[in-house]
Amino acid sequence: MGSIVLNIIKVIGNRLPAVHLVAVSVCAVIIGFTLMLVPSEEVSATRGDPSLTRSSQQETLKLDLNLEKDAAEPALRNTAPAAALLKNAAKERPSAETDSSDADDSAPALATSTDTTAQAVAETAPKADNWVNYKVTSGDNLSTLFKRAGLSARDVFTVSAATKDSEALSRLYPGESLSFLIQNGELKKLKHLINPLKQVLLEQDGDSYSIDIVEQEPEIEHRFAQGTIQNSLFLDGEKAGLPSNTIMEMAALFGWDVDFALDIRKGDSFRVIYEEKRFEGKVIGVGDIVAAEFTNQGDTFTSLRYTDSKGNTSYYTPKGESMRKAFLRTPVDFARISSNFNLSRRHPVLNRIRAHKGVDYAASTGTPIKAAGDGKIIYRGVKGGYGNVIILQHGNNISTLYAHMSRFKKGLSVGSRIKQGQLIGYVGMSGMVTGPHLHYEFQVNGVHKNPVTVKLPHADPVPKTERASFQATSQALMAQLETYSKTQVASAE
Template sequence: MALATTLMLPSKETQAKRQQEIVIPALAEALETSGHVGAATAPEPTAPIEPETIVREETVKSGDNLSLLFKRAGLTDRDMMEVLAAENGKKLAALYPGHTVAFTLSRDGKLEGLTYTKDRLTSFSFTRADNLFTYSEQKRTPDVQISTRSGVITESLFLAGKEAQLDDRLVMELASIFGWDIDFVLDIRQGDSFKVAYEESYIDGEKIGNGNIVAAEFTNQNKTYRAVRYEDANGNVQYYTPAGDTMRKEFLRTPIEFARISSPFNLKRKHPVLNKIRAHKGTDYAAARGTPIKAAGDGKVIFAGRKGGYGNVVIIQHGQTYKTLYAHISKFRKGIRAGARVKQGQTIAYVGSTGLATGPHLHYEFYVNGSVRNPVTVKLPKAKAIAKAELPRFLNATQPLLAELDPTSGSTKLADSHTISTTKNL
């Protein structure tokens, strides 16, 4: 069986139509404008779009003032006065080296806004609106992680802290927490150890600093002390034992930090200047001239002035029972005078060698009901503990923090030998 295939050729009329040129009107106009038909033209290059504003950032240097910063940004004192006239404009009067000022300018150089940045968390801005500047504040909240460090003392607490990757502020805070129970000048021994759980702050995944110690443990001469940070229902923050007793006593054990005892309490001591037996009613702490002296407890200054061989003296009355005396002072802190109220830990004066003194030191006396006592050994009264009604809230908040001191708490260990480091997200 044969298959037949028929090929149909176009008619003469169809061929004539195909030979005619089909022209799209819009395209024809474009081709005519270019001077020929059938050739494509390259698109003309477009100019880059200029930004509506530009930002010029200046870093505050030592000796800078606001006028200098404005001039470096290409602005005038008139521009500066416009900003200063705004609400909170006076905040720009206090400049600190290292802070930055970002000026936002229009294309024609007009000031549209200004941002003053103190650090990565805090800044404030002035933005132009209807020829006036409005003020706003920007505060970022960092991400917080709990990090744990531990160490063993072989030479000193500061060296052990450094080996445990703790900064000086955290070491000082650690000593302050346990300073009511441990004399860090006299009591520290080789082999004493510590554990510290503290906050680390991060912005955009980058560490920006350390926060507070949230829990700590210190073993001194085989006796272990534990402390945990707690903010009560009224917003008061203190360190407590795990049972809810405050670590804080009514008095500091020593009113000067990390000074050595040059002469102990001794009622039969031979005076180094007078060369005869005279009762030494206090404890002498040798320290550099100008070292801050702190009030041992809350109280009222009853004397601040010159007092014979004591030289310059401050005497503080603490309620009806206790009194403390600080002698050989070089100078008093501003505002310290008879009748002034002081808080525990507040700087009241500075170490010197006024009066009968062979060198700069603090002479410190402690009185109970008018009788002098050895400041190093006297039993110090405790401050108030957590109220029973608040104890469940306290335990609920602090037990997870104390658990960070437990090596089985599940954190990832990152360090070696005597120093153990762990980190955990909050």
């Protein structure tokens, strides 16, 4: 500041008379002295530190002395070192001597320092992987999903080559999801979420991909439901809170003893203990039935699950007899009988007496038809008024016939071995019929028997070596059924 004043005086001195020069000099001295006494903003910010003030005064004195020698130099050259010294002094000030006014004044600088540090940490912290997720919809395949993710046909080929010897990505179903991690146009990782418990992870490994199949076990909890038949097993089962899969399993368990198309009556009842699968606190599905009872027209049938010492699981009565019979009572689920076994029935198309050697189950076209028992296909094709027919040969000179199919299950031919409950075809209207239905016949030694009333042989009972273990399981499950039932009734009241 002193150099500025001196320069001004020199300029004025060259242009004004002596008297005026004296007046100007006096004013300049007064202004300069005043400016020296008024602290700058930076100096005010450090006023609370006595040691710093003394140091600053010493530096200012030195600067004033030097200003007289260097008055002809630009002001910027002299003020810059002073500002630098003040800033250095502020940096060296001990934090312990800072009072409340210092804290308030230094807050903006502290915030700036914190922001800078946070920015530096953010720049050095690893960035999270940026996954892109796609839901599999009807009609999707690997190519369409890769194209949607911006990948090429070459990427599809590379991934397919890496997974050709495994089940990974072999089939995609609607509802599943594929997640892509793409960096610089390259597929680094791929996740195929099959269900909440199973996923396939592919990770780039050179020119190919490594495969890791991750499977987790769900938590299993027991659930209980009971109800009374007012309409049908399916409707009343849903009303009682049973999942549809559990209703179907219950129908299959008791299907050897109860014809749900013919025998079921209003007032029949059921109670069931079944498994519920949970994962991370959410219900993800249902498991098997643990124990169940169905009362039909006053007769109670009980089915208990038992796993033997070899790990084989099956269902038995409380006495250890197998629930599974050698034959299903009905080859179609939830159908109604439109025509019973009758050797003197009048044919609806021919309008004359003609023996009806089987049972007709009315159902919509396309309803699945199951094999009544283990056996071998001895006929598959068109058979006169029967239309599309399959005939199975079973043990003990028993055979079954399935007629009027709309189509056969693909892959089946004469000689094919069939398991009980296996899909063999679909309900239709082929042959001489008035509506879609399954015509089902049951023969023993070549003689037609009524499929509804014929006594069906049982499968093997609990082995003698497992009897003690089974009895313990049986008693525990029967006690659980009673306890659950009483608890639910009490809570309802």
